[in-house]
Amino acid sequence: MFGVNAELAAAKELPRNLTSRSRFFSLVPNGLSNSEWTELMDMLRVERGWSDTKLGKEIGISISMIRQCRIQMRPLPPAAKVRILSAMGVEVTRSSLIAALPSAVKEAVAAADLQSSFVRRTLIYGFFDRLDAGESADVVGGFFDGLAAIAGVDQQGLAERLGLTLDELTSLRQGLRPIPFLVKVAITESFTAHDMGPLIISLLTSA
Structure with a gap:
């Protein structure tokens, strides 16, 4: 349904000279959108040199779900967001956990x-x-x-x-x-x- 090129276009636009961890802290005061969580996910993947298969294992979701998140078909699950925070070296505190929750929650x-x-x-x-x-x-x-x-x-x-x-x-x-x-x-x-x-x-x- 969606081509590989669309996925790559969504994943490659990452800020330069910026770590996923520092990017998270720059975004968290105003809250993170679904697309920004996907951006952090891919920044982390690039930093660690992970394939999508390895990324999926580390954050607990399938490759199919990773692709759906990249094209904004669905948001990253809260549990995956928490695992991303942990992998980035962000201390999992109450405030960082709240940042990982859906906006309604x-x-x-x-x-x-x-x-x-x-x-x-x-x-x-x-x-x-x-x-x-x-x-x-x-x-x-x-x-x-x-x-x-x-x-x-x-x-x-x-x-x-x-x-x-x-x-x-x-x-x-x-x-x-x-x-x-x-x-x-x-x-x-x-x-x-x-x-x-x-x-x-x-x-x-x-x-």
């Missing part, structure tokens, strides 16, 4: 992040403000007990996770002193808004 992730950020700002930080203002010891204790239950640890395990001694945690649980800033940071880094949201709501509605 990226939009969903961004929306979920925004919602999580809103929950964190309004619910969690507002709850900390209430604790600082002097909530009852039952609420404070219930909060730390709930964190321990979420983590599946005892009080000693929770103290270690939050960088506290058991005596320090006991003092906080009893409302004898305010929660230090660094402990709040440790809590928000160790537990997600999804984890803490239902716990906080249950404590506020029962207070």
